[in-house]
Amino acid sequence: MSNGHDQSEGHAAARDAGHQHGHSHTSGANQRRIGIAALLTGGFMFAEAAGGIMTGSLALIADAAHMMIDAVSLGFAWWAFRVAGGEPTERRTFGNRRLPVLVAFANAIAILMITAFIVIEAAERFADPVTVLAGPMMVVAVLGLVVNIVAFLVLMGGQRESLNVRGALIHVAGDMLGSLGAITAAAVILWTGWMPIDPILSVFVALLILRAGLKLARESGHILLEGAPVGLEPRSIRDALMGTVEGIAAVRHVHVWALDENRPLVTLNVELAPGADGFATITAVKARLKSAFGVNHATVEVDPPGAMTEPAGLPRD
Known part of the structure; x- marks a missing residue:
């Protein structure tokens, strides 16, 4: 009898080890992909910033600012993956498992700040138009689009269920939209000479980024505030247990x-x-709980019949 019990424990340990190995491998791949994207984004940022200043293009300047924040955010995301696998300690009993979520929330805040910067700068450009050198602007924007496409493809190969990978994808997708907006603005200016197209397209890109940033902030913030995951509401758990588990x-x-x-x-x-x-x-x-909801860590306290009667006037959890 004990031999069967030992074999059962051995199989469970092997499954857990395999799960941990698979998770570690996936996290390592995500870390490498985010690191590559950070290097690509940070490397081109300086060229785009210089191009925006030289050409007077708000679209390029805004995209360079976005790429600067992206490079920093991706760097922090890479660092978060690196330390997230740390072992639990006496002070941090879950280790650093939640650090990537915290970084994802910071990424979302950075996205919202970038959006505000672009809109404010665009309003100033409408009030005080600036002449844009469309030819050099086009060259820089096309090069930026190529770099962003490469970075996006690198990240697409990662685990998109990860908030950090999704946050990185949003950042790079925003850069791609910024480059496309800059290319469109440069083309319109080259063909028509109409300068307001530059701030107009900058605002359009900012609004596209805003929606994704708000979604990421809401999801990561929900986890940080200890919110219940979707489909794991207390009522659903009560119904699942009361309907199937005997003795409750x-x-x-x-x-x-x-x-x-x-x-x-x-x-x-x-x-x-x-x-x-x-x-x-x-x-x-x-x-x-494991079969119905995928919960692998549950703490269950058992009370004898009649022991859980609530004192009058106290709210139930």
Whole structure:
């Protein structure tokens, strides 16, 4: 009997080790891809900034500012992946697993700041038009588009479920849109001489970036604020347990949050039905949480029948 138990534990350990190895390999690939994108973005940023100043193009200057923030943000994202695999410590019992989410939130804030900068600068350009050298602007914008396409393709090969990879993709996609806007503005100025097209397209690009930035801020902020993952609301968990797990009289004090976008955590109390076995019930609850919701880390507290009656006037969790 003990031999079968030992073999079961061995198989479980092997599965866990395989899962950890796969996650480590994926994180390493994401880290390398973000590092390459950071080098490409940071390397071209200086050329685009110089080109924007020389040509007087707001579209190039805005895109260079975006690329500067992108290079810094991608660098932090690379660093976050590097330290996220650190072992838990006495002070950080989950290690640095949430650091990539924090960096993703910072990336979203950077995106919103860039959007505000572009809109303000565009308003100033409308009030005080600037002559733009469309020929050199076109050359710089085309080169920037090529660099951004390469960086985007590199990131597309990563794990897009990762908030950090998605944040990096948003940054580079914004740069691509900025380059396309600059190319369009340069073409219009070359053919018609109409200068207002430069700030107009800059605002258009800013609005496109804004939506993606708000979405990233909302999702990463929800995790940082210990919000329940989608589909893991307490009511859903109560319904799933009460309908399938024998020996449960009630489920209360359900708290659900996520360590990052892939690691949901659950704590809850169950009141045993008369005659139910506590250990068997805990095992069944954890198995149900894993099969129905993919929860691998749950803390289940068991109380005897009638022990979970709430004092009058106190709200339930």
